[in-house]
Amino acid sequence: MSTPLLEVKNLSVSFDVSRPWLNRKLEGQDKVLLKAVNDVSFSINKGETFAIVGESGSGKSTIARLIVGLLKPSSGDVFFEGKSLSAGLEGAEARKLRRRFQMIFQDPFASLNPRWHVADIVAEPLRVFKTETGKQRREKVGELLSLVGLSPEDGAKFPHQFSGGQRQRIAIARALAANPDFIVCDEPTSALDVSVQAQILNLMKDLQDKLGLTYLFISHDLSVVRHMADRIGVLYLGRMAEIADAKSLFVDRQHPYTRMLLDAVPDLGMTGKPRKPVEGEIPSPLDPPSGCVFNPRCPLANARCRTERPELRLYGPTWAACHAVEEGRDKAA
Amino acid sequence: MSASAPPGRRPMGLFSRIIDSDIFYSFRTSPVAVVAASIALILILAAVFAPWIAPYNPFDPRTLNLMDGYTAPMETSFAGNYFLLGADHQGRDVFSTILYGSRVSLLVGLSATLFAMTLGVSLGLIAGYRGGFTDAIIMRICDIQLTFPAILIALLIFGVARGLIPPSQQESTALYVLILAIGLSNWAQFARTVRGATMVERQKDYVAAARIMGVHPLFILVRHILPNVTGPVLVIATIGLALAIIEEATLSFLGVGVPPTQPSLGTLIRIGQQFLFSGEWWILFFPALTLVLLALSVNLLGDWLRDALNPRLRK
Numbered sequence: 001m002s003t004p005l006l007e008v009k010n011l012s013v014s015f016d017v018s019r020p021w022l023n024r025k026l027e028g029q030d031k032v033l034l035k036a037v038n039d040v041s042f043s044i045n046k047g048e049t050f051a052i053v054g055e056s057g058s059g060k061s062t063i064a065r066l067i068v069g070l071l072k073p074s075s076g077d078v079f080f081e082g083k084s085l086s087a088g089l090e091g092a093e094a095r096k097l098r099r100r101f102q103m104i105f106q107d108p109f110a111s112l113n114p115r116w117h118v119a120d121i122v123a124e125p126l127r128v129f130k131t132e133t134g135k136q137r138r139e140k141v142g143e144l145l146s147l148v149g150l151s152p153e154d155g156a157k158f159p160h161q162f163s164g165g166q167r168q169r170i171a172i173a174r175a176l177a178a179n180p181d182f183i184v185c186d187e188p189t190s191a192l193d194v195s196v197q198a199q200i201l202n203l204m205k206d207l208q209d210k211l212g213l214t215y216l217f218i219s220h221d222l223s224v225v226r227h228m229a230d231r232i233g234v235l236y237l238g239r240m241a242e243i244a245d246a247k248s249l250f251v252d253r254q255h256p257y258t259r260m261l262l263d264a265v266p267d268l269g270m271t272g273k274p275r276k277p278v279e280g281e282i283p284s285p286l287d288p289p290s291g292c293v294f295n296p297r298c299p300l301a302n303a304r305c306r307t308e309r310p311e312l313r314l315y316g317p318t319w320a321a322c323h324a325v326e327e328g329r330d331k332a333a
Numbered sequence: 334m335s336a337s338a339p340p341g342r343r344p345m346g347l348f349s350r351i352i353d354s355d356i357f358y359s360f361r362t363s364p365v366a367v368v369a370a371s372i373a374l375i376l377i378l379a380a381v382f383a384p385w386i387a388p389y390n391p392f393d394p395r396t397l398n399l400m401d402g403y404t405a406p407m408e409t410s411f412a413g414n415y416f417l418l419g420a421d422h423q424g425r426d427v428f429s430t431i432l433y434g435s436r437v438s439l440l441v442g443l444s445a446t447l448f449a450m451t452l453g454v455s456l457g458l459i460a461g462y463r464g465g466f467t468d469a470i471i472m473r474i475c476d477i478q479l480t481f482p483a484i485l486i487a488l489l490i491f492g493v494a495r496g497l498i499p500p501s502q503q504e505s506t507a508l509y510v511l512i513l514a515i516g517l518s519n520w521a522q523f524a525r526t527v528r529g530a531t532m533v534e535r536q537k538d539y540v541a542a543a544r545i546m547g548v549h550p551l552f553i554l555v556r557h558i559l560p561n562v563t564g565p566v567l568v569i570a571t572i573g574l575a576l577a578i579i580e581e582a583t584l585s586f587l588g589v590g591v592p593p594t595q596p597s598l599g600t601l602i603r604i605g606q607q608f609l610f611s612g613e614w615w616i617l618f619f620p621a622l623t624l625v626l627l628a629l630s631v632n633l634l635g636d637w638l639r640d641a642l643n644p645r646l647r648k
Contacts, residue, residue, distance in 0.1 A: 068545045098547045111538035115560035121539075128546045171542075178546065 003082055004043035005182060005214050006067070011040045011076035013066060017286070034285050036062045038238040039076070041312075044231075046181070049208070049215040051229035051246075053222060053261070055282050059238040060218045061106075064186045067216065068103050080182070099129050102175035106187040108167035112159040118145075118170055119155030125178035144173040148203060165196035172203065182214045189224060201227055222265050226250060234258050237285055237293040244318040254320035256298050256330065292323065300324035359641040366641075369633035376627050380436040387429035388417075392594065398424050403608075406615050419615035422608065427615060430601055431623050437597035438627070441511055442578035448516030449577075450570050453523025458554045458562075460524065461531025472528065475521040483576070484583055486518035491589055504592045511590055515580050522569050530562035564642045571635035575628045582624055598624045 014033040018024055024031070037059045044050040054060050065071045067078050069085060078085045080097055102125075105111035112121050122141045126132045132140050142152030148169040159167055168188060175183055185204070189197040201224065207213060219225050225232060225246070232249050234242040234257060242255040253259050263276040280297040283289055292310050295301040302323075310321040324330045351357055360366050379386060390396055401424030404410040407417060410424075418427040460471040478486065494510040495503065534540065535558065543553050578598075584590040585599025593600065598620050605617030 065541075070541055070544060095547060098545070101545075103542065103545050105538040105542065107538060111542055113539040113557055113561070124543065124548075125546055128548055174542065 005046045005081060006216070007043040007079040007082075008063075008067070009041050009077055009079065011037055011063070011066060011073050011078065013037045013062060013071060013074045032286065035288070036238055036285060037066065037073075040235075040238070040240050041076075042233050042240065042243055044182075044214060044216060046214055047208075047212055048230040049217050049228050051217040051219060051225040051232045052235050053219055053225050053232060054235035055220060057237075057282050057285065058235045059285075060220070060235055061186050062238075063235070064103065064184045064216065064218050068101060068184055069098075095129070099125075099178050100180050101182040101184065102178055102180040103184040103186065104168070104171050104175050104188045107191050108164050108171055109159075109191070111171050112167055112174075114159055116158075117155065118157055118159060118162075121159070121170060122155065122173045122177055124174060129178060131179070140177070141173075144177055145170075147176065147207070148173045163196075164192050165200060168192060168200050169203065172200075172207070176207070176211070180213070182216070184216045184218070186218050187220070188217075190219065190221065197224065204228070222261060234261070237282060237288055239293055240312060240319075240321065241294065242318060242320045242322075243312070244320075248317045252316070252318070254315050254318045254325050254330070255294075255322050256300050256324060257294050260297070292321075298324070300329050302329075356641050360637070363637055363641075365633055366637040369630040369637070372626055373630040373634060376435060376623065376630070377439060379432055380439050383429075383432035383436050387426070387432045389414075389426040389429045391425040391430045391433060400424065403613050405613075406619075418619045419613075421604065421616045422613075427619050430596065431598070431620050434596050434598045434601045434620060435623055435627065437508075437591055437595055438578050438581055438599070438624070441508065441515065441581045441591070441597065442574055444512045445515035445519065445577045445581070446570055446574045448512060449519040449573060450523055450566065452516065453520035454527050454559075454562075454566060456520070457524040457527025458531050458558065461528040462535055462550065462554055462558065464532070468528070471524065475524050478518075478521045479525075483515075483518040484580055487514040487580060487584060488587075488589065490514040490517055491584065504594070507590075507592050508595070511581065511584065514584075515577050518580070519573055519577060522573065523566060526565045526569055527562050530565060531558055534558045534561050568635055568639040568642060571638055572632060575631040575635065578624070578631070579628050598627075 012035065014035045016031060017034045018032045019027070019029065023029075040059075040063065042050065052060050052063060062071065066073050067085075080101070083097065085097065112118075119138070119141050122144055123137055126137050126140060141155055145152050145154055150166065150169055150173070154162075159170065162170065171188075188204070189200050192200060204215070205228065208215065215228070217225065217228050219228075229246045232244060232246050233240055234249075234255065236257050241257045242249070242253070244254070249258065250262065253262055260276070260278055264278045266275065283293070283296060289296050289306075291307045292298070292301070292305045295305040298305065304323050308323070310323050310326070312319045312321045313326060315325055322330075360370075384390075398410075398412045398414070400412040401410040401414050401416070401420045402422050404414075404416045404420040404424075406419040406427075408419070409415045410420065414420075414426075416426050416428070418431070420426055421430070456471050460468040491510060491514045494506075494514070498506055498510070531554075540553060540557055543557055548557075581590060581597060582599030582602065585597045586603045588603065590599055591597050596604070601620035602617060602624065605620060608614075608616050
C-alpha cells in the first residue's frame with residue numbers, strides 16, 4: 001500500500017479541568033486532568049472515507065479538532081502525506097498544508113458568520129489563500145454555489161435567510177473553495193432533518209467522486225456511517241475499540257462494544273430479530289475504569305479485562321482491542 | 334433545490350432596508366423614543382449650527398454691553414437689545430451662551446465616549462479572545478477602576494495632566510485633557526461587555542473555520558467577531574454619552590473643566606448658581622434645563638435601544 005494521505009499516530013490529549021488555582025490550594029485538591037483522547041492511531045488512504053463512530057463523550061469531535069489544528073495534542077502526532085502537522089504549523093509550509101484540508105461542522109447555524117453575505121463566506125478561503133481575485137473570485141463563488149446545488153444569486157443573501165440543509169451546503173461550498181484534498185466532517189448531518197440528511201450525504205458522495213476528496217467522517221449514527229464509509233473506527237472513551245472495513249464491520253463484528261451498538265440499531269427489514277438496547281452509560285472520562293475501559297458494560301468481561309489494557313490486534317480483516325476476542329471467549333458465549 | 338429568491342425578498346437599498354427593519358418599526362411605535370429622539374436631534378442641531386442660530390456672539394467682548402446685564406427673559410434692555418431667555422451679569426445673551434455651551438458639552442461628551450468606546454472595545458476583544466493571563470490583567474484593571482466613582486477618576490486624571498502640562502499651554506489643551514479624563518474613566522463598561530460577548534462568539538464554529546484556514550487573529554477579531562458584538566456596544570455608547578455629558582458638566586461645575594473662555598453647560602450652571610438667591614433665576618435655570626433635557630433624551634434613547642435590541646423583550 002502507498003503512503004496514506006493522513007496518518008494519526010498515538011494521538012493523546014488531556015484537558016486541565018481543575019478548579020482555579022486559589023480554590024485548589026485552599027481546598028487541598030490536586031490538578032484534575034481529563035484524558036479525552038488516549039493513544040489513538042489510524043490512517044486514511046487517498047480517496048476513501050474513514051468514519052469514526054462513538055457515543056457522546058467518546059472524543060470524536062476532539063479528534064477532529066486535533067487533526068485540523070484547533071487543538072494541540074499532548075502527545076502523538078498527525079502526519080499529512082508523511083509531514084508532521086504538529087511540528088510546524090507556522091509559516092509558508094503550513095499555509096500550503098492548511099489549504100489542503102478543511103472542516104465541515106455539525107451546527108450549520110453557528111458555522112457561518114451571521115453578519116456576512118454568503119458570497120463573502122464562501123470567498124473567505126479564496127481571500128485567505130489569495131488564489132483568485134476580483135472578478136475571477138466572484139465567478140468562482142458562483143461556480144461553487146452551483147456545485148453544491150444553490151444558485152449564484154444566493155451569494156447576496158445572509159445565512160439567516162436559508163434553511164439548515166441549505167446552510168450546510170454553503171458550509172460545504174466554503175470548504176471546497178480552498179480546493180482541498182481532505183475534509184473533516186464533524187457530524188455534518190446530525191443537526192438536520194432526516195429528509196435533508198440524505199440530500200447532504202448524497203451531495204458529499206457526489207463531490208467525492210467528482211473531486212477525488214478524502215473524508216474523515218465523524219458520526220454517532222450508524223446508518224449514516226454505513227451509507228458513507230469505506231472504513232470505520234469505533235471509538236470508546238477516547239480509545240479505538242475496533243477498526244474495520246465497513247462491510248466486515250456490519251457483517252462480522254469483533255468487539256463486544258461494536259456488537260452492542262449494532263444490535264441496538266432498529267431493524268427496518270422486519271426480520272423479527274430481537275433488538276437489544278444498549279446497556280449502561282459511558283463512564284466519566286475523569287475517572288476511567290482500570291484495564292479495558294469497556295469492562296463495566298461488557299457481557300464478556302473477566303478478571304483480566306479489569307486489570308490489563310487490551311491492545312489493538314488484527315483478527316482477520318479487523319483490528320480490535322479485546323481480550324475476549326483474543327482468547328476466543330466471544331465465540332463460546 | 335436551488336433557492337431562487339422570491340420577488341419580495343430581493344436585496345434592497347440601505348434606506349429601504351432601514352425603513353423595513355424591526356428596529357425602525359419598534360422606534361416608530363414607541364412614543365417615548367420618538368419624542369426623545371426629536372428633542373435630542375433639535376438640541377444637537379442647535380448646537381452644531383449655533384453660529385448661525387444664535388442672535389448674539391456671547392464670546393466677542395466688543396458686542397457685550399454691561400448695560401444689558403441681568404435683563405430678564407423676553408425683555409428689552411436699557412441698551413435696546415431683546416433677550417429671549419434673559420442676559421447674565423455681563424450682559425451676555427443666555428440663549429446664545431446655551432447654544433455655544435451645549436456645543437462644547439456635546440463635543441466633549443461625544444469625543445470622550447468615542448475614545449472610551451475605542452479603548453474599551455479593543456481591550457475587551459483582546460481579553461475575551463486571548464483569555465488566560467491577558468484576560469485576567471485587563472479585567473482586574475477594569476474591576477479596580479469600577480470600584481471608584483467615574484468622576485473621581487476623571488478628577489484624578491485631570492489633576493495629573495494639569496501637573497504635567499506647562500501653565501502656558503493649559504488653556505489650549507484643557508479640552509483634550511477633559512476628553513481624555515472622561516474617556517479613561519468610562520472605558521471599563523465597554524471592555525466588560527465586549528469581553529463577555531467575545532467569549533461567546535469565540536466558541537462558535539465560524540471562528541473555528543477561520544482559524545483552520547489560518548486567518549490572522551486580528552482579522553478574526555475585527556471582521557468576524559466585532560460585527561457580532563456591536564449591539565450591546567451601541568446601547569452602552571448611547572447611555573455612556575448621557576453620562577459623559579453629565580460628567581463634563583459636573584467637572585465644569587467644580588471649576589476644573591473647560592476654560593471660562595469656552596463655557597460649557599456645566600460652566601454656565603456654575604456661574605448661574607451665584608445669582609439664584611438674588612432673584613436672577615434665568616441665568617441658572619435655562620442652562621440647567623437644557624442639560625437635563627439633553628441627558629434625559631439621550632438616556633431614554635439608550636433605554637429604548639436596549640429593549641429594541643433585546644430579542645427576549647420583543648413583543
